[in-house]
Amino acid sequence: MSEPIKIIVEKCVRCGLCVKACPFGAIEQKERKELPVIDLQKCTLCGACKEACKFDAVWMQEKAAPTQDLSAFRDVWVFIEQHDGVIQSIAYELLGEGRKLADSMKMQLCAVFLGSQITGKAQELIARGADKVYLVDRAELAHYQDESYAAVLIELVNRHKPNIFLCGASTIGRSLVSRVAVKVKAGLTADCTGLAIDPANGNLLQTRPAFGGNIMATIVTPNSRPQMATVRHKVMKEAEIDPTRNGKVIEEAIAETLLQSRARRIRFEVEREATMNIAEANIIVSGGRGLQTPENFAMLRELAEVLGAGVGASRAAVDSNWIPYSHQVGQTGKTVCPKIYIAVGISGQIQHLAGMQSSDIIIAINKDPDAPIFKVATYGIVGDLFAIVPKLTSEFRKVLGK
């Protein structure tokens, strides 16, 4: 098989622009006068080198043409995550964003709602912007199971052919849609923080942080449908409630075989330590390596209790086993967007900022005046956290009458 990309020797002037442009370090030019060499193991065929070359010296295989009739795929779908029948707020955020996308493409917004004894809640989804609700209300779907939920969704996607399919980047969402995407042969972009429609061709522009949050990458899946994306919690605004909206609830018939699962749910255990879910908290008090020991988190819990806040942590604190992973904020933890985020003894590395910098008010307490956290902080307190936190707790207690 011929190479999918190569440098045209006759045209290349060895300027090195392609080497600089490659975000994957896949092009090497040992000496200035030598021909650059593309490492096909590292190359992702992103085309950055071709775009950068002023001499038209990069040849790339034509992109594959779509193998499906893309025009047959219509509407914007949102997977409605529910736990024990309680619709999760990420679903409302996706309905809010989905509504905008559907309107800009003059398509319908459809909610896909799976569970048991949930029929009574379908109208709520219409009030939140859905034009249609595809409902599968079956006892077998009472609790989330990868196998049965994925099988039902694959069936519905093949039946109705959505153009766009959005799902929360939650533990369930990540596990579920990757299975669906593989089976329906669709592209999937995980962890999006921005979505828009390209007015030129109607493709979904799926933006997500890459390389540790240092760049924002916009991904398109132009040759396959549906265009599937998981979206981070708390980045999009929830859809407003409009009880006067009209829509259709469509009960979908599903074959028994699709509802079977080889896994059996034995019991559900709530994590002992988990207090308030930080992804939902309006105020978060977060601790980092500056706290020095797990016992010192008690000081943060006390402040959090007075403020009615959740307790967060940096990865350094979680990796040291001072607090469970469910409290970790950041690129590999939770994305949070509270009204107030109090960072205590956290330096503010880029991976931590990726999870909290869109908070409304950021208060940083750090003894190092040059700590990067102060660059994003609304208010900064430079000093020893062991002196400052107890004072804050006692003052808030007085002011709030607790």
Ligand SMILES: Cc1cc2nc3c(=O)[nH]c(=O)nc-3n(C[C@H](O)[C@H](O)[C@H](O)COP(=O)(O)OP(=O)(O)OC[C@H]3O[C@@H](n4cnc5c(N)ncnc54)[C@H](O)[C@@H]3O)c2cc1C
């Ligand atoms: C791929 C990848 C993913 C990552 N994902 C995440 C993530 O999701 N979340 C995350 O948080 N990190 C993540 N990290 C780690 C990140 O790079 C940092 O290492 C981490 O955030 C540092 O945690 P920290 O700020 O608590 O610790 P440090 O960077 O050690 O900072 C401790 C801070 O405490 C201050 N301090 C010390 N004593 C006191 C005191 N007595 N009073 C006041 N201040 C004091 C210090 O001045 C310092 O600024 C990731 C890294 C990688 C490579």
